[in-house]
Amino acid sequence: MERKVCAAAVQFNIELGEVEANLQKALAGIRRVREKDARLVVLPEMWSSGYAYKRLAALAEETPRVLEILKGLTAEKNMVTVGSLPEKVDGRIYNTAFVVDNGRIAGRYRKLHLFSTMGEDRFLAAGDAALVVSTSVGRLGVAICYDLRFPELFRKLALEGAEILCVPAEWPKPRQEHWRTLLRARAIENQLFVAAANCCGIQGKLDFFGMSLLISPRGEILAEGGETETELSALFNFEEMTSYRSQIRCYQDRRPEIYGTLP
Template identity: 30%
Template structure:
């Protein structure tokens, strides 16, 4: 099976002036990604609206099939590549921090709601999702999705590995001074759970936050096959199913587990 080429869109920095600005930047990134041979473009967390919306968040949230989704479906179809993008999703009175995957023909493939909310800001404005593993097939590769803080929980990534995820998409809004997550933890997650992780971050100051950049495509051998800097960037890398198969044969973490010994970990009280 041929490698799946993925582009990570880091930026633009700062709060977008409007959703139209985000869509224009995405169309440009899609054009460049397609020219590089990418079949999939991943944006950062809450890409469509910006992260630091505060109390204005409800007026920018939209349903999964809303106008933003329709506009991105048109961009995907125009450039012939799938797009996974972060956005605030409205469902009735609830607002979720979500990522949606749209196929290269504009079909909506999957939608995931962030389960682990980070800090006071997110807990004050979002409802946590409760579906741990959301997957879709793209070019024969099983795709899974998490968002930012989710990937910092080994249980969340391992659940994907056990469900057969081969490429885990993680739009993120990683802030300074937590660069260790992008530099060390994400490649370690790819190694210990034997899958690819595409991690696309925001960059620069936005409201009270300063985002770290450092987007990466981490491989199951623990290396970063693509790595962005700290400013706006578009980086491209290949998720190779053959390398994944070989890596899983050599690194047998998944087969060597003894889950009967770990049952108490899911119910142990936090001190």
């Protein structure tokens, strides 16, 4: 029996610091893609608040409520959501991607690579662990935005058995081609499906281009968003991934004894 899952990305304009408005946008998008049979939905990075740096501590207080609502919706709709939110732990704020699977938090990933160019490291604490988690739609590896520039992380996720790479992001202009190229590269080099959700619209001085993507293990773009609010979906067929891996045997042909530990 073929294993398949309909995956989706919900792309919207995050209103800076407006948790309730962003929550309603996300919930509406999730419901719409569920009507199209999507069972896996990826939301953007920091989707409840955006990077309202000076208010993140207060905005993180809303995250438990947001998660409870997501837990209820995923249980009702039999689905999995992945998206990042501000998380407050022991006085520190993390950019944390939560995997919510049928009413429970199946896993959480705290962003490892903080984008120092934009000052993330001044306001957020970095995580210290990668995440591959088994869910009702398959084994998910999770990364966030700037992580895309670090292929070592994605190879680790692949070697630990990820089947789908989920990437919430807030990736702004003018680096559209970096976004598109890096996502396709992570899919091709690891022979995995990729579901990536970017935000769109303007937040402060930043202009976000959207272009959320669903990509096959061959690097084929199965669905792509434009620059405005939208939802996109595509069917991920795991048998196609297995077949492709048997044709191009990258995993069997690896030479880890030569690579060694990178400095």
